[in-house]
Amino acid sequence: MRRVAKLSAACIASAALALTATACGSTSSDNDTSSGSSESGKNGVKIGIAFDVGGRGDRSFNDSAARGADKAKDEFGGEIKELTAKTADTEADREQRLSDLAQAGYNPVIGVGFAYATAMGKVAEKFPKTSFGIIDSVVDAKNVDSITFTEEQGSYLAGVAAALKTKKDHVGFIGGVDTPLIKKFEAGYVQGVKDTKPSVKVDVQYLSRGTDLSGFSSPDKGKEAAQGMLDKGADIIYTAAGSSGNGAIEAVAGSKGAWAIGVDSDQYNIPGLAKYKNSILTSMVKNVDVGVYDFIKSVHDGKPTYGVNSYSLAKDGVSLATSGGFIDDIQPKLDEAKKKIVDGTITVKTTP
Amino acid sequence: MKKLTRRIDKERLLLGLAAPLLALVAALVVTALVILATGKNPGEAFSEMGSYGIASDSQVYILNKATTYYLAGIAVAIGFRMNLFNIGVDGQYRLAAFIAAVLGGALTAPGWIAIPLIILCAMATGALWAGIAGFLKVTRGVSEVISTIMLNAIATSVIAYLLQPGKLAELDEAGTTVRTTPLPKSSYFFSIDTGPSGILWGFLFVAVIVGIAYWFVLGRTRFGFDLRTVGQSETAAAASGVSVKRMVATSMLISGAVAGLIGMPTLLNDSHTFSNDFPAGIGFTGIAIALLGRNSPIGIALGALLWGFLERTTNHLEFEGYDKEILGVIQGVIVLSVVIAYEVVRRYGLKRQQQRVGAELAAQAAATTKKQEVA
Structure with missing residues (x-):
């Protein structure tokens, strides 16, 4: 009995390996039919936004970012693609989320929350023509706008x-x-x-x-x-x-x-x-919404604001209601x- | 007689394959119904998952994820084989990864010394943490389920206490994350750069070695035999001269040591530091995967790959406009259907066996009566 079980197990394993091997060579982006970032800007902006845990509807942080994106969409036209983080996320999941957005031609791509910082550093390098925005953290890359608040x-x-x-x-x-x-x-x-x-x-x-x-x-x-x-x-x-x-x-x-x-x-x-x-x-x-809106606007105008943009008290980035x-x-x-x-x-x- | 054993073999094999297949089909049907209920086309979703999941960058992602999940599954399975429910794998791996990260950040030795030291440190920490539960069980009879759950919470608190700037951690450059001192470049584990598909973690090979060791120790050594015996019947094991207490303590230590490895692929191949966003909860994923793989080294590997595949492809489904909660539904349904399918198949097999034995006995009885008649 043991031998048969082992044999069949070995067969399944090698079959699985073979299956894996045959698929090697083409990445998901090659299979993707959508054309790259070139088409953005034609009909408004294609905003890609990756939310932190909680997502749209949390009545607080994420919602504030969503407000900014909504305002920009109303003003400039276009569309918003939203993805939301899970609590069990690893670095690879965050990278996947950001590169999926960039890959599909969304520009700008915004990461809501400092959890996206490391992933954004890597993804921004892969998509140098896409504008990225990160909230609450600083990413040292040429095409990233770091939106921070005091x-x-x-x-x-x-x-x-x-x-x-x-x-x-x-x-x-x-x-x-x-x-x-x-x-x-x-x-x-x-x-x-x-x-x-x-x-x-x-x-x-x-x-x-x-x-x-x-x-x-x-x-x-x-x-x-x-x-x-x-x-x-x-x-x-x-x-x-x-x-x-x-x-x-x-x-x-x-x-x-x-x-x-x-x-x-x-x-x-x-x-x-x-x-x-x-x-x-x-x-x-x-005022996360202000930060998000300003960034999208700058991308829409063709002059993306890169580097660290600190929304301080002086700029009304933070205030008392x-x-x-x-x-x-x-x-x-x-x-x-x-x-x-x-x-x-x-x-x-x-x-x- | 030989013919008979071969027949049973085939049947057991078929039954063994039937259970996971049944489970997968049931899970697919339920998931399809759920997707239908949300007003989308399940066929499209599945084909989308399929084509996305076999792309080469997805393969790398899945193998990397499966490396971690495989180790988690094995750590849990060691306990399961012994009838020990080590829920504490979660706390064990987190504490182990944290201590190992602290050590790794402080070491300045060359990689060939530092990497084994980091791994050994993680295994020792995991084993010690699990050993507390083992010790309590052996000396005081405390249920390992209760003690390991509590130890999970204690591990969380210990890490929270020590993972503070000025204690064993520091702030990162952006000032938003608390983390341990990053490992020096020389302490990175080797990895395979596959170009556009991403970087394959070298720790995959360690996971394979652990799998082989698991199969060998459990299936081919006296120790493994003792362990399985204790798992099946403590009294029978004790009667045949196995020290049950010693087995409980040792298997808890081994389970904990393997649990210590769970954080290593992430630490040595990816993050190179332990921060407050280090992946948590993998110990519980390990329980699901060990259940799915029925504690067999190959089964667990398939389970781990399946889990990685599901996570990769459902992330993509969210992008395609499906609800992101689908992942949780599929995973939950698979585990449930696996448990149910195995039980159904086991009962069916038992019934068949009883019938067969009954038939054989009847035939034997008939034969003897015939003989008597002749005589």
Whole structure:
């Protein structure tokens, strides 16, 4: 019995190998019938966009990028091709996604999120005629536009607002995962609070750490953490944690006199959070849509902006939302702080 | 008599092939129904998958992915053969890859010393981490299912604690990723550049060697025999003089050591560093693949290749406008149908065997009565 089983196994294996061998020689791109990037630009722009985990509809980061692309499409015509990352992605998957887009003639190709940085470096080299854009990271290549934001500056203003609005002299910060990016939020916020009112106590908590990225997508964890901070006496909580922030806002809304500070989008105006909007003091808005739109426009105009484009407070790349009018009374002080950051009197730290 | 054994052989072979085929067909049918339900044409989807999946760059991608998955499947299968459910492969490989990456980044030795050291370090870390569960099982009777799940969570926390700038890690150039010091160029594992198709990881050959070793040790040595015996019946093994406890401890160590290899293709051939986006969850993929391959070295290889093929082609399906969730559906359906198909085929085989034995006994009885009559 053993011999027969082994023999048949060997046969199957060699057959599989033979099958593999015969197919060698032509790559998927050779088989692809669509013509290259030459046709782009004829009827508007062909925008290829690779989203981070969550994709369109996450009410925050990805949606913001999608807004920018939608606006560009409405204005210039053309089409958008969207692909979305999975949590189990490897470098090879990200490379495949970007090169599929470039291969099919999409130009520009935009990677939403720093996870695409390494893959984009490799793919950009293979498609020198395609314009690439990366958000939240820097890729050192000739045909890549690195779109970054000074989150720490916006967070500084959020800290100023928190320090001015707290009644118990106790505020909190909840981060999704302790990545360097989220630490920029923490650093700016804490500095903003301390510069405004040194006596205010700041609690800092991260929902998950290291390779465990669940903190970006666990509203239950966000809610628990926020509840814990409220119980300890904090009355303003700033959450930078993707969709986990929804849970934090919910917890804050359940506590009288407490305020939540939103992130990335103007969360006061997000329909899904309408129930809690009267507890949202302000939001630290990161204008990813502006960055995406500007880049697509530059490609459409035939003058792509390559290199590092930092969307700072000075360029309104980050800002504090005023919806709801809850921070109108302290606006002069916020403007003053903003002016100091813009003219360089205050340098905001990027690490806590 | 000889004729009879040959007949059974053929039948067992047919039954053995029937199960995976049945599973694949069932999976295809269910997937086709799902694609139909989303309003698309499944025939087109399958032909798209086929033509994209056999392109040469897809082959390289699939072989690279399968290398990792194969090692994961073997690590899990070692436990399975012993009736041990090592769910902790996931934590074992992540911790092993992390520690090995730290060591590799710190080493300045030439490659022929550094690479074996990195691999050995990973295997030792994986074995130690799995050994904790083995030790608990042997001394305190703690179920390895529970302890390895918990050890997964602990591994995540240990890595999170140590993977911080200033501890065992640093920030990358862009300042967005925390990672260990990258390995020096001399510590890269060899790879084969196939030109436009991409780079084939040399670790594929290590995976093949591991597969051969697995087949040899389990099928051709006393140790392997003991291990399979314990897996089939602990009491029978103990009665024949096998120390069950020692076998549990050793097989857990070996499973962990192989688990330590899972991260190596990625570390030595691709990323060259351990960062917070190092692929996670492959230990669980390994469970599915070991189930699919029925713990046989060749079966696991086919399972790993199938998994790689599915991932490659469904990534492309998303590009063609199909829903990206199709991948999860296909994978889930395949595992389910494999489990069910094997059970169905096993029962069918058992029934046939019983019938045959019954028929033989009846024939024998008839023969003896005839003889008696004659006498």
